[in-house]
Amino acid sequence: MSDIEISADDPELPTSVEEATRSDGVGTHQGRASPTFQPDTPSGMEVESKVEPAHTQTVALVQTTLATYIQSDGPRPSAQVPVETTASHESEEIVPATLDSQQEFTMGRPHVGGEVGDEDLPIQAAHFLSSFDGCEVAVEGNGQCAMLAFYASISNNSTRTLKNTAATTTQASEVKRGVYALMMANLRHDVELGLIDPVAVYHEHYPDHPFYDSKEAATSALFTHYAQERDRPTNVRVPSSFWAGPNELRAMAQYLRDPFIVLDVNRSGDAQVQRYTYKMHWLTNGDDHESGCYEALSGRQARDYLHACWNLHVLPYFMIRNVSERHFYGVMHGERFVRWRAEGDPGYAAKVSDSYEWKQAVNYLAPEEDTDPDSLNKLADLNNVNAVLIKRITMRERLNVVHARLGLPTLDAIGYDDEADLEETIAYEERTLHEALGIDQYASGSQTSHDGMSMEVPLPKRYPRASTGEMVEHAYFRLLRAPEGEEIDPDDFAQYRLVTAANMEAFQRWCSLFRPRLQIPSTKRRSNPRHIAAWLLGNIDALRHLFAFLPYPELEAKQWTLADLTKWGWIEVYREQTDAIWRITQDEAIRQDVRDYALNGTMQSARDRSRPVMHWPATANVGPDFDEL
Structure with a gap:
C-alpha cells in the first residue's frame, strides 16, 4: 500500500468540521489507502404510562435527564389494554417486541452510485425506522406541532396519537419553555456568528411588519418574540408564520443534549434526513459559545450513521416532517426504547418493571465474554467489542463511541440544570440588547470592551476542540505517536479527518479574525499554515499566536518539515x-x-x-x- 502524504491539499481531506462530517461515509475509512504521517511541504399499541405523570408539578426549566418522561414500567396485561374505537386508529399496528440483538439490521440497501452524477436512490422513511421499531405519533395541528412532536418523541409516547390531556399540555409546555430559554440565551451570540439573520427571521414571523433597518433593532424584537412564545402553552393555536423552523430545531438538540434525526418525507414516503446537534463556536472576544447546528445527510450517510447506532444499541430520537402536509409527527419505539436504555445502565435497569422478561439478564455477559471496557479499543467495530460495550457502558456513552468511530464530534452531555443561572443569563441578554439600542442612555456604551485584543495582540484563547473525552484523547495520542511514514490505523482514520478538519477550520478563522492586526498574507480556501511557513518563521509572534489558537497544535507541528x-x-x-x-x-x-x-x-x-x-x-x-x- 503506497504512502499518502498528510496535507490539507488532499482533495479527500475536509477543510472544516462541517465538511468532514458531510463527506460520503461520514468520515469513515472506506476502501482507500491509509494516509501516512509525512511532514508537509509548503505547497404501536396503547400501553399504560410507565411513570407517574407530573400533573401539577413543574419540571426543571431545561430538562436534561428527561427522567420525568421516560417510561420504565412494564406493559399492562392484554386484558387490561383499552380498546381504541376511534376510526382513525383502527389500522394502527402493534408495536413489535424488542428484536434479538443477533437479528440483522433491516434498513434498506441504498444504490451505490458509480459514475459522476450517479446518486443514491432515495430511501423510504419506513426503512429508516424499521430497525428501531419506530412508529409515527400524530399530534394536534395547531401550529405548534413541532413542539408537540418533539415531546412525543422524547417521552416515547405510549400511543399512536398524542392525547391533549392537561398533563400532556403541562409537560410539553415546560419542554417548550426550556427550548425557548436557550434560544433567548443564545440569540445575541448567534447573530454575532451569523447563525441567525434577525432581520430576515423576524420578517418571516411578522411578514406584515416592515423590514428593520438595523440588526440591533431586529435582534431586540426577535428576543421579545421568543419571550412571548416561551410563555405560550402548547395547546394554543398560532399562525403559520410562527411555526417552528431550523432555529427552533437547533435549540431542541441543545436542550436534549443528544442528536436527533428529522425525516423530511414526501408523498411517496421517501425521506431526506437531517441531523440536529450542537457545537462550540469561538467568539471574537475569545469566549466559547454553544449553539445548535444541523446538517443534511445523503441516504448513504444516513444509513451509515444509523447502522453504527444500531450496532451499539444506540436509539436516536426521531421526528417526521410530512412535507406535503407541512406537519410534524413524533416517533415512538415501544419496548425497545426501555430495553436499550437499560443495557449498560444498572441504575436505570433496576427501575424497569419486573414484567419485562428480559430484565434479569439484560446486562448479563458470559464469563469468557466479560471484559473491562477500558481495556478495549472502543474504536474497533468488532462484534466482541460491541457486545461488551452494549452491556457495560450506558447508551449515552455508546453514542460517544458511535460519533468517535465515524469521525463526528462527541457531544457534551452536561445540561443546563441551574434554572436561576439561566434566568439570570436571559435577563442579562435582554439588558445588553436594550443597551445596544440605546434604550438605557446611562448604561448604553458604558460596558468595557472585552474583545480580547489590544495593540500588542495578546495570545488568544484556544479554538474549541471538535471532540473530547478519554476515548478521543487516546486516538489523538496514537496519531501523534505514529512514526513518520507509518500508515494510520483504519480505526483512527475518522478521528484523523476530524482533528485535521478542526485545525483547518481554526486556521481559516484565525486568518479572517487577525489578518488586519497581524498583517497575515493572503491565503486560499485550502491553504494551511505550512503554506505561509516562511512568513510565520519571519514573524515569530504571529507563529506563537497561531499555535495558541489551533485546537490541535501538536498535530499541526507534526506535519511541518524537520527543517522548518x-x-x-x-x-x-x-x-x-x-x-x-x-x-x-x-x-x-x-x-x-x-x-x-x-x-x-x-x-x-x-x-x-x-x-x-x-x-x-x-x-x-x-x-x-x-x-x-
Whole structure:
C-alpha cells in the first residue's frame, strides 16, 4: 500500500468540521489507502404510562435527564389494554417486541452510485425506522406541532396519537419553555456568528411588519418574540408564520443534549434526513459559545450513521416532517426504547418493571465474554467489542463511541440544570440588547470592551476542540505517536479527518479574525499554515499566536518539515538566550563584571553572545553567584 502524504491539499481531506462530517461515509475509512504521517511541504399499541405523570408539578426549566418522561414500567396485561374505537386508529399496528440483538439490521440497501452524477436512490422513511421499531405519533395541528412532536418523541409516547390531556399540555409546555430559554440565551451570540439573520427571521414571523433597518433593532424584537412564545402553552393555536423552523430545531438538540434525526418525507414516503446537534463556536472576544447546528445527510450517510447506532444499541430520537402536509409527527419505539436504555445502565435497569422478561439478564455477559471496557479499543467495530460495550457502558456513552468511530464530534452531555443561572443569563441578554439600542442612555456604551485584543495582540484563547473525552484523547495520542511514514490505523482514520478538519477550520478563522492586526498574507480556501511557513518563521509572534489558537497544535507541528521545525527551534532558543542576557544585565544580585560583560561583550554577533552562558570564557570562574542562575 503506497504512502499518502498528510496535507490539507488532499482533495479527500475536509477543510472544516462541517465538511468532514458531510463527506460520503461520514468520515469513515472506506476502501482507500491509509494516509501516512509525512511532514508537509509548503505547497404501536396503547400501553399504560410507565411513570407517574407530573400533573401539577413543574419540571426543571431545561430538562436534561428527561427522567420525568421516560417510561420504565412494564406493559399492562392484554386484558387490561383499552380498546381504541376511534376510526382513525383502527389500522394502527402493534408495536413489535424488542428484536434479538443477533437479528440483522433491516434498513434498506441504498444504490451505490458509480459514475459522476450517479446518486443514491432515495430511501423510504419506513426503512429508516424499521430497525428501531419506530412508529409515527400524530399530534394536534395547531401550529405548534413541532413542539408537540418533539415531546412525543422524547417521552416515547405510549400511543399512536398524542392525547391533549392537561398533563400532556403541562409537560410539553415546560419542554417548550426550556427550548425557548436557550434560544433567548443564545440569540445575541448567534447573530454575532451569523447563525441567525434577525432581520430576515423576524420578517418571516411578522411578514406584515416592515423590514428593520438595523440588526440591533431586529435582534431586540426577535428576543421579545421568543419571550412571548416561551410563555405560550402548547395547546394554543398560532399562525403559520410562527411555526417552528431550523432555529427552533437547533435549540431542541441543545436542550436534549443528544442528536436527533428529522425525516423530511414526501408523498411517496421517501425521506431526506437531517441531523440536529450542537457545537462550540469561538467568539471574537475569545469566549466559547454553544449553539445548535444541523446538517443534511445523503441516504448513504444516513444509513451509515444509523447502522453504527444500531450496532451499539444506540436509539436516536426521531421526528417526521410530512412535507406535503407541512406537519410534524413524533416517533415512538415501544419496548425497545426501555430495553436499550437499560443495557449498560444498572441504575436505570433496576427501575424497569419486573414484567419485562428480559430484565434479569439484560446486562448479563458470559464469563469468557466479560471484559473491562477500558481495556478495549472502543474504536474497533468488532462484534466482541460491541457486545461488551452494549452491556457495560450506558447508551449515552455508546453514542460517544458511535460519533468517535465515524469521525463526528462527541457531544457534551452536561445540561443546563441551574434554572436561576439561566434566568439570570436571559435577563442579562435582554439588558445588553436594550443597551445596544440605546434604550438605557446611562448604561448604553458604558460596558468595557472585552474583545480580547489590544495593540500588542495578546495570545488568544484556544479554538474549541471538535471532540473530547478519554476515548478521543487516546486516538489523538496514537496519531501523534505514529512514526513518520507509518500508515494510520483504519480505526483512527475518522478521528484523523476530524482533528485535521478542526485545525483547518481554526486556521481559516484565525486568518479572517487577525489578518488586519497581524498583517497575515493572503491565503486560499485550502491553504494551511505550512503554506505561509516562511512568513510565520519571519514573524515569530504571529507563529506563537497561531499555535495558541489551533485546537490541535501538536498535530499541526507534526506535519511541518524537520527543517522548518529546526529553524523555529533556533529562533526560540535565540529569543530565550537574549532574554536571559537582558535579565542578567538587570539583576543587581549578579556581579558587576558579569553584568558588564553581558552588556558590552566583545563577541562577534548576537547569536554568539546568546550561546549558553556557561560557555562564556569570562564567566568561567565567577563562582557560586553565577552558578545559582
